[in-house]
Amino acid sequence: MLIELATGAQETKTRILQMAAEQNALAASIPGDRGGDVLAIGTPLDADVAAMPGVLRVEMKHKPFALASLEARSKSTVTVGDVVIGNGVPVIMAGPCSVEGREAMIEQARLAKAAGATILRGGAFKPRTSPYSFQGHGELGLQMLADAREATGLPVVTEVMEPDQVELVSSYADMLQVGSRNMANFNLLKACGRSDKPVLLKRGFVATLEEFLMSAEYIMAHGNPNVVLCERGIRTADPAFRFNLDLNIVPGVQAVSHLPILVDPSHGTGRRELVHRMSLAGIAAGADGLAIEVHPDPDNALSDGPQTITPDELAHIVSRVHLMSELLMETEHGVTPFEPLEVSA
Amino acid sequence: MLIELATGAQETKTRILQMAAEQNALAASIPGDRGGDVLAIGTPLDADVAAMPGVLRVEMKHKPFALASLEARSKSTVTVGDVVIGNGVPVIMAGPCSVEGREAMIEQARLAKAAGATILRGGAFKPRTSPYSFQGHGELGLQMLADAREATGLPVVTEVMEPDQVELVSSYADMLQVGSRNMANFNLLKACGRSDKPVLLKRGFVATLEEFLMSAEYIMAHGNPNVVLCERGIRTADPAFRFNLDLNIVPGVQAVSHLPILVDPSHGTGRRELVHRMSLAGIAAGADGLAIEVHPDPDNALSDGPQTITPDELAHIVSRVHLMSELLMETEHGVTPFEPLEVSA
Amino acid sequence: MLIELATGAQETKTRILQMAAEQNALAASIPGDRGGDVLAIGTPLDADVAAMPGVLRVEMKHKPFALASLEARSKSTVTVGDVVIGNGVPVIMAGPCSVEGREAMIEQARLAKAAGATILRGGAFKPRTSPYSFQGHGELGLQMLADAREATGLPVVTEVMEPDQVELVSSYADMLQVGSRNMANFNLLKACGRSDKPVLLKRGFVATLEEFLMSAEYIMAHGNPNVVLCERGIRTADPAFRFNLDLNIVPGVQAVSHLPILVDPSHGTGRRELVHRMSLAGIAAGADGLAIEVHPDPDNALSDGPQTITPDELAHIVSRVHLMSELLMETEHGVTPFEPLEVSA
């Protein structure tokens, strides 16, 4: 059940949470539209909640992803460092697939920023299909990312791969990334829920819209309301692409959830020559921003070279993204209709 | 093999086609970039073709979809009535899923045109999953479409379902549609190849990029160079959508083929509330136009109501599509780079 | 609606069909379990059908594939030449992918028969992805198949690709095959419905169980009750296999339909080394038989060599299939339970 409280209804909130605990029901809250909290309780409470002081609204029927749903609240924003995601200005996360070294990381961060990036991405812990492949620089890589942030002012997002790493990664990064392979690693999601850092949740290879939002709900139900979704391509049978960027999910999520959603055209295509157009398409579909792999020398990147673009290409994409985004904002609520040809008969 | 001829090399063309016939090789041609024809021959000819008069170029290695490939020619346009597809101005195909009646069709055509549609679509022969469902008005429906063209001046595209119908449908329509279920109905493709009407080829539910272009090649190799592709969603495991619009295919096709490609956000989502955003996304991905189901009263449309929008919504989409398309054209080859924040360190 | 009639209720049948025609409803019948016909009518009739003489049963709620459903009748058999499909003895369809020549065909038929095949398969009209590939020997190939039947006594099944070919193919073959790419070619299905030859309907690359049975229903609703289904692999994202044999569909179909169903482990794997085990698995799943590509020299077969086995391998498979099938029949309704280890505590 969902319960919206008025501002200051702290006592009622405490009582409800206590009742939930007595019923062994999971309970959590996020800020509501009217200043107070919205609570989700895992099972219906044995009490007349609607009659309690400060209760604005009780919903017994709602989407299974209660806190993530539009029934909980309207469009939300998530702040990473000083960057706001979801406020209408497309956020550009960019950086190399893997952190490669301290100097390289700082230089790449400068280039990304000069090209228009507002958040720096890079992998220190790398999920690799082969146990024999480079597994990332680990904590050393986290330090390199922090140094790059120091040098450029860009906040940093990087992947966390197990519950025990959440504290460590949180001590360096501004945002935690849960990778596609871990979208349904529920213990990791719970651990991210206990963190105070915002979380970038990437969609699984074959996750449905509902499963995607249920994974976001795990994080929120365990205490962390700051979740940003990221579409990064689904797996299909077409060998022409590494993955197929599924842009339906963007307006599809927005039709049922208040969470911001980004698009990753690098993984979503696997081919650098498609990144530009699919970035534009992602923004046109309504995404709140992009996550793009960029490297000064893509052919020699430590990983994911075939889908990585140069900073120059990024700058071109970013320019067009911002112009297009402004145009779409201006014309959202109606424009002078297109002038058709004269109807002849 | 591909052979490009100079203008006027008619004699060489005749000789090559004769040689191909002697070797029982399929042979066909399309107009090349330099005024002469480009010939595709199914098997290598036993002759020094390069030395023949008027031969500009011989390619022994090329994509399996020879005539459809960029190795044959650069970006092509297809003309339907007086509408040019592929010249940079997005074409808007719109109309009801099924032709419902004469007066209704004419009224719907007027509304579609007023909303910015430039080609009228509507089904007379309807492929339906159930043999007990309405199968379309057949030839009567074709006549209704022709009447709507008469009334509005909009050229008409409609589906053809078997080789024997090609002549009949061609006698009424300006463009033949091959539906998704028939994308690999090779005998139908051959029959469309022998028609002088342009063909709209919709992608199969699970067709790869290569299979899609091979089906286009069937039409071209049997004599008809005027093929327009249409992405209409692939089938995936997510029940949130009827199909998943696969926009990767748009820049993916354009990276290897000169054929125009449209996007159908109605079938590609199955949900009318997603059509607007996915139309914008399709154009941003680089599509040459859109195919949209529109009906004055979607809830009472004879078929496909849940994915059908109103003429008013279409008008709004079309306005934004044209503004966005112009912006993207203007900024294609570089814009003043986005002004990033000052790099601090 | 479904209506079961008693034996001899010819007058009632005529009247019902007339009423259906007056309501423009598609109507067809198949033999019922109790000797009379079972009729499916596309829309409910405006009459008290249950009260008409000889009406045993009226079902207003049934599966959309009415005639193909278990609500119409229990397990049915289909006879091809003198071979009965669905009577508990696994049928073995075998032969080359393409008919290659008269002498070759006769020799291959002899080898297939000696290995245990009971129906001969081979393609005269070949659906090929490329227009430049060999498209089959056409009518000449049909004649070769007929000659091979003459030589061996094996009835022949071969593919038909368009409505206009149904009559021609029927004049040579004992069974018509509708290929996967044409599973939803509804005009072809209708034409097969008007034929008096049994039909082998192969499942589409991504067809759902319901779509598969709806395609069978097209054939039955247009007059031909003799449909045999064939699972031949679905398309998935795993490059390890050409297709993935989906054996769930075998008991899945049998839970809702009376139609026999075969399994094609050649297309369903794409790899000859997997054919043996997947043949056994198909029969264990409950299939009524197998369709297998066999060739005396698979590496030099005109098409599909990598998934083609030798007659010797076929003989080994057939032996085990029959032994396993007998064992499964004997133990279907219970066997002495497996003797577990003594429970210690």
Add this chain to the structure above:
Amino acid sequence: MLIELATGAQETKTRILQMAAEQNALAASIPGDRGGDVLAIGTPLDADVAAMPGVLRVEMKHKPFALASLEARSKSTVTVGDVVIGNGVPVIMAGPCSVEGREAMIEQARLAKAAGATILRGGAFKPRTSPYSFQGHGELGLQMLADAREATGLPVVTEVMEPDQVELVSSYADMLQVGSRNMANFNLLKACGRSDKPVLLKRGFVATLEEFLMSAEYIMAHGNPNVVLCERGIRTADPAFRFNLDLNIVPGVQAVSHLPILVDPSHGTGRRELVHRMSLAGIAAGADGLAIEVHPDPDNALSDGPQTITPDELAHIVSRVHLMSELLMETEHGVTPFEPLEVSA
């Protein structure tokens, strides 16, 4: 690279592992076919390994899943408690989806054993799509499983969900299960690699054969050779089934790997009425055993009821499985060929 050593070549092994460590290459070993170890080294060593004493064989080209490949060794067995998996006798893992309580668990274990089960399965830590669903009894559930083992003698397999749980679960269970959602949770795989308990690795919803074996390789490369694979259905677009059991993977794995592989027809269909036939199909495809959800009252099971069968049904399946398995073993290397009808002409 793969290196096979002779028995007793301990010194060489030590030296090679030291060289690998110096090159920062991951190195691990499994028992080889000839008594000595087979080592996989992540990168080629800078030394003439072939010339070292006791080196029987060096393979520079091999499958990426080196230790799991047939290039490392031939068919292997894994022992769980006193049950051997992979020796030709199908192993039957059975039990409820979730551990429900102590008495219930013991009773269910007795029933499973009486029905022919040889390993007991049951979930104490449950991965659930919703954070609000029952998440399992945790350590208490592990204790209940241990009590059921005590009562019946059946060894126990249960799921582990994060690296930190490996030690805890290992202290109660005889085998660790890595669930489908965690197949590519590489940190969990590494932690299982450091355990001395055998591991049951379930295939991911959309994992390719190669990815499946690479995940097994993670466990082996981190020290644990005792991996058993389990096919449990892939996700497709057909709503008729929860998942589609992909039996191609069984002979597909056996063509490249020595690891045992089980089949889970419960998750692989999602429908209890299909479990019997798909169990038979799995064994016929060559699986080394089955993992089946069984419960005395499936409709009231805590989870997965629709795919759960009763102990009686299990007993019937097990009987037929053993009879069929024996038949297939006896006839593996050839049987008297099937007696075909006389060839007439």
